[in-house]
Amino acid sequence: MTSKEIIKFKNITKKFKGNIALSSLSFNINKGELVALIGPSGSGKTTLLNLLSKIQTANTGDIFIENTNIKDYKSNKLYAKKVGMIRQQFDLIDELTVINNVLAGRLNEWNILKSLLSLIIPQEKKLAVNALKRVGIEEKLFAKTSTLSGGQQQRVALARLLVQNPNIILADEPVSSLDPTRAEDVLSLLISLAKENNKTLITSIHSIKYAKKYFDRVIGLRNGELFFDLPVNELNEGLLTELYSLKKVNNNE
Numbered sequence: 668m669t670s671k672e673i674i675k676f677k678n679i680t681k682k683f684k685g686n687i688a689l690s691s692l693s694f695n696i697n698k699g700e701l702v703a704l705i706g707p708s709g710s711g712k713t714t715l716l717n718l719l720s721k722i723q724t725a726n727t728g729d730i731f732i733e734n735t736n737i738k739d740y741k742s743n744k745l746y747a748k749k750v751g752m753i754r755q756q757f758d759l760i761d762e763l764t765v766i767n768n769v770l771a772g773r774l775n776e777w778n779i780l781k782s783l784l785s786l787i788i789p790q791e792k793k794l795a796v797n798a799l800k801r802v803g804i805e806e807k808l809f810a811k812t813s814t815l816s817g818g819q820q821q822r823v824a825l826a827r828l829l830v831q832n833p834n835i836i837l838a839d840e841p842v843s844s845l846d847p848t849r850a851e852d853v854l855s856l857l858i859s860l861a862k863e864n865n866k867t868l869i870t871s872i873h874s875i876k877y878a879k880k881y882f883d884r885v886i887g888l889r890n891g892e893l894f895f896d897l898p899v900n901e902l903n904e905g906l907l908t909e910l911y912s913l914k915k916v917n918n919n920e
C-alpha cells in the first residue's frame with residue numbers, strides 16, 4: 668500500500684448460499700477520494716459497503732484499511748474512528764430526541780454508564796449542537812426524531828456521523844428516499860462535509876447525474892465484478908448502457 672492509499676480490496680469474494688455477490692474484487696482507494704459506486708440492482712454495491720463497515724465478512728480475500736487488515740481491528744471503538752456508514756434507512760431511533768440520536772455517534776467512545784446516562788441527560792450537548800448547526804437544523808435539538816421529515820432525518824444521520832468523525836465515510840444510497848430537491852441538498856452537504864474534513868467518501872448511488880456532478884471517481888459494478896473504474900470525466904454513454912444492459916448471466920456456478 669502506498670502512503671496515499673487508505674483502502675485496499677484484494678481478491679474479495681462474497682457468496683450468499685452459492686449466489687456470488689462479489690467476485691474476486693480488487694481495487695485501491697486513496698485518501699480524500701470521492702467515489703461513486705454505480706451498477707444495476709443486485710450488482711453488489713451494498714455488499715461491498717457492508718464488508719467495509721464490517722457488518723458482513725468476505726468468504727475469501729482481504730480488505731486493508733490504513734495498512735491494517737480489517738480482521739485485525741479487534742476494537743469497535745477504534746474501527747468507528749476509521750469507518751462510519753450512513754444507510755438507506757438512516758438507522759435512527761424514532762422514539763428518541765434528535766440530540767440522543769446525534770450523540771449515538773459517540774457511543775463507541777463512552778463507557779456503559781455514560782451511554783445509559785446519556786439517554787436521560789444528554790452528555791456533551793455542545794458537540795451535538797455544533798454538528799446540528801453544521802447540517803442546518805440546530806432548532807430540532809430536542810425534537811422527537813419521528814416528527815422530522817425524511818430530509819431532516821437524513822441531516823440528523825449526517826450530524827451523528829460528524830460526531831463519530833471517522834476517516835472513511837460510506838453512504839448506501841443516502842438520498843434515494845428524498846424528493847429531488849432535498850436529495851440534492853443532502854448530497855451536496857455530504858460532499859462538502861467530506862471535502863472540508865478531508866474524508867474519503869464512498870457512496871452507492873443510482874443517479875448517474877449526481878455521480879457525475881459530485882464525485883471524482885466512478886466504480887461500475889456488474890454481477891459482483893468490477894466493470895469499470897474511472898475518473899468521472901472518462902465516463903461515457905456507451906459504458907453506461909453496457910453496465911445497465913440486461914444480459915443474462917448465470918451467477919450460480
Ligand SMILES: Nc1ncnc2c1ncn2[C@@H]1O[C@H](COP(=O)(O)OP(=O)(O)OP(=O)(O)O)[C@@H](O)[C@H]1O
Binds near residue numbers: 711
Ligand atoms: N443477506 C443476503 N442473503 C442472500 N443474498 C443476498 C443478501 N444480501 C445480498 N444478497 C445478494 O447479493 C447480490 C448483491 O446484492 P446487493 O444488495 O449488494 O446489490 P446492490 O447492488 O446493492 O443492489 P441495489 O441497488 O438493489 O441495492 C444480489 O444477488 C442479492 O440478492
